[in-house]
Amino acid sequence: MLKGIVLTLELTVASWLLALVLGTVLATVRMTNHRLAKIVVGCFVAYHRNVPMLVQIMMWYFALPSLLPVSAQLWINQFNGEFLYSVIAIGLCMAAYVSEDIRSGLRAIPFGQFEASRALGLSYIGSMRFVILPQAMRIAVPPLINHTVLLFKNTSLAMAIGVAELTYATRQIENYTFRTFEAYFLASACYLALSLALMGAGALLARHYRIPGSK
Amino acid sequence: MIIFTDVNKWYGNYHALVNVSAQVKRGQVVVVCGPSGSGKSTLIRTVNRLEDIQKGQIAFDGQDVNAAGLDLNKFRTRVGFVFQQFNLFPHLSVLENIILSPTRVNGLKRGLAKDKALTLLERVGLSSKADSYPGQLSGGQQQRVAIARALAMDPPAMLFDEPTSALDPEMVGEVLNVMKSLARDGMTMMCVTHEMGFAREVADQVWFMDAGVILEKAEPEKFFSRPEHPRAQRFLSDLRSH
Amino acid sequence: MFEILKNYWDLLLLGQYPSGPLGGLSVTLILSLLGLGLAFPVSIVLALARISPIVTVRIPATVLVYVIRGIPLIMVIFWVYFFLPLLIGRTITGFTTMLCTLVIYQSAYLSEVIRAGIEALPKGQIEASRALGLGYFRTVRFVILPQALYNMMPSMISQFVSTIKETSLGYVINVPEITFAANQVNNQLLTQPLAVFSILALVYFLLCFSFTELADYIERRITRKRDGKRKKIKLGAPVKRNYIAMSTATVSKENS
Numbered sequence: 001m002l003k004g005i006v007l008t009l010e011l012t013v014a015s016w017l018l019a020l021v022l023g024t025v026l027a028t029v030r031m032t033n034h035r036l037a038k039i040v041v042g043c044f045v046a047y048h049r050n051v052p053m054l055v056q057i058m059m060w061y062f063a064l065p066s067l068l069p070v071s072a073q074l075w076i077n078q079f080n081g082e083f084l085y086s087v088i089a090i091g092l093c094m095a096a097y098v099s100e101d102i103r104s105g106l107r108a109i110p111f112g113q114f115e116a117s118r119a120l121g122l123s124y125i126g127s128m129r130f131v132i133l134p135q136a137m138r139i140a141v142p143p144l145i146n147h148t149v150l151l152f153k154n155t156s157l158a159m160a161i162g163v164a165e166l167t168y169a170t171r172q173i174e175n176y177t178f179r180t181f182e183a184y185f186l187a188s189a190c191y192l193a194l195s196l197a198l199m200g201a202g203a204l205l206a207r208h209y210r211i212p213g214s215k
Numbered sequence: 216m217i218i219f220t221d222v223n224k225w226y227g228n229y230h231a232l233v234n235v236s237a238q239v240k241r242g243q244v245v246v247v248c249g250p251s252g253s254g255k256s257t258l259i260r261t262v263n264r265l266e267d268i269q270k271g272q273i274a275f276d277g278q279d280v281n282a283a284g285l286d287l288n289k290f291r292t293r294v295g296f297v298f299q300q301f302n303l304f305p306h307l308s309v310l311e312n313i314i315l316s317p318t319r320v321n322g323l324k325r326g327l328a329k330d331k332a333l334t335l336l337e338r339v340g341l342s343s344k345a346d347s348y349p350g351q352l353s354g355g356q357q358q359r360v361a362i363a364r365a366l367a368m369d370p371p372a373m374l375f376d377e378p379t380s381a382l383d384p385e386m387v388g389e390v391l392n393v394m395k396s397l398a399r400d401g402m403t404m405m406c407v408t409h410e411m412g413f414a415r416e417v418a419d420q421v422w423f424m425d426a427g428v429i430l431e432k433a434e435p436e437k438f439f440s441r442p443e444h445p446r447a448q449r450f451l452s453d454l455r456s457h
Numbered sequence: 458m459f460e461i462l463k464n465y466w467d468l469l470l471l472g473q474y475p476s477g478p479l480g481g482l483s484v485t486l487i488l489s490l491l492g493l494g495l496a497f498p499v500s501i502v503l504a505l506a507r508i509s510p511i512v513t514v515r516i517p518a519t520v521l522v523y524v525i526r527g528i529p530l531i532m533v534i535f536w537v538y539f540f541l542p543l544l545i546g547r548t549i550t551g552f553t554t555m556l557c558t559l560v561i562y563q564s565a566y567l568s569e570v571i572r573a574g575i576e577a578l579p580k581g582q583i584e585a586s587r588a589l590g591l592g593y594f595r596t597v598r599f600v601i602l603p604q605a606l607y608n609m610m611p612s613m614i615s616q617f618v619s620t621i622k623e624t625s626l627g628y629v630i631n632v633p634e635i636t637f638a639a640n641q642v643n644n645q646l647l648t649q650p651l652a653v654f655s656i657l658a659l660v661y662f663l664l665c666f667s668f669t670e671l672a673d674y675i676e677r678r679i680t681r682k683r684d685g686k687r688k689k690i691k692l693g694a695p696v697k698r699n700y701i702a703m704s705t706a707t708v709s710k711e712n713s
Contacts, residue, residue, distance in 0.1 A: 160628065
């Protein structure tokens, strides 16, 4: 079971990093107001929000490799293909959510803030750095924490394609030892503990960066 | 100080500013008034290029505002702008709001900037609020901080875009008092406002605008007692009727 | 892709029916509707328990909601799969397992939505209602819930969309919903996984997207109704939020 936990954590961290980086890129691209960029990002987000996570994982594991040449497929499978595909699937899906969170954070800032900072002489980057992003991030952090917890729980879906993370490991233990209740109880406790820890960390973060005087 | 020459602006097909030519001399206080949608806010926002113009010239302190090689950020530090919605930065304290631009854009040392900020806060009557956050202040206090913030860079001129329109009536007075003291100290000011009492007291000229055109420029006394343009007469009678 | 649809549409839509139990898209929809529908009354009770002033009611409810929200859906499925038969003493079908799971899972999430809706109402509503002499249950029934549920309708439709997506996990315990059916098709064909799964993704996409748009439409109507039909007067110049344009503003000058 310990190996399962480790793998779950690896999955979580890898997907989370991918999601964060890609999500930020997507949000930035969308901000350029370029027509094509907005359509592409919009489609990306719509796909990942409307298709179930499990189906997305299946797409990456079963369907998309058929597009790659056979040699590439074999090469990927050598290096723990299931893990890789799961990370890509979960990471991309959560990137869509992250980009939406960042976008809604930016949209919540009145445009007058940007005007005022420009009127004071701050450059575009200066305004973003000192005025817009500090405020936007404070707004975006709670939903980002929620989606991080969601990402963590979604790693359990990787068991469907054979990734030996916590849920898969639990099933194996249950198959071998028939100690169903203990196995599932322990696994559930692990998930619960980590989820609560993440939510607690988020609440602490939100409280630390609270703006005095805001409602 | 501020010279508009044949300024024209379009929003798509809508002609927002029509052949505006006018001057604000050094040390003058000009009040721009007119009905909603007359283009007065648009006009004042063209001076620091929050809005762009398609035709014409604007000169600020001898500098062509729309020149190709202009360092826009440095230029904007020389134009003090006060917004209707105050637009203080809620995540920074009052002091940090004021010293943000002098330290980041002009490279002033923090210590010096802080001293300057405290002096300015005293001038607007808010020295006790230096470490408060905008969310903890009333509207009138926030606008006074906004004025201090704009003054922090020693601009040769100040622009006010309806500074009291978003305030509750009892707080309008405190902001107007700050503006009047600025005017008496010789600051060049261009104000878009509905406060006719203020205009009467400190303005050197009143410009009346409607539909993007400056219809009348006159001294306050003359404008308020005997406006020439029929539209101006109608505007003033509407204003007086309540 | 179209040949696959032509050949297998009945499997994808109806499963093995009529020569077997119902499956495919029909089961997905039935599962979602029943799941959310049955979860609805439970979630109302749970939401009221969560904000109840009685501590012995509030704490267990809060704990329950946190636990269900803290573990993945797959875990909940396995819990129900293994322990519900033990509880009621007989074996149950995958469909029933999935249904119970969805009811439990969604009631936790839906109760949070409803709780948010209740807490968003002005306190004056409760005060006025109690001042008129209405007791707790009448207040809830005639004043609080109608408003809260109406305001939260877009969020509830979003939860329905989530439920549709969650039915896909029935695949893991062999519930014959559409993901399972698609995998059956894929195992038969073996050479066209991309086409099969694209169809699957497309079905979910169309389904969820339409409901999301419905939720957005309802939300716009509710906001409009709430803010009154007057057009809001915007102060100041019309502002197009264009960060880039404001920075690199160049003036197009015409020679007069």
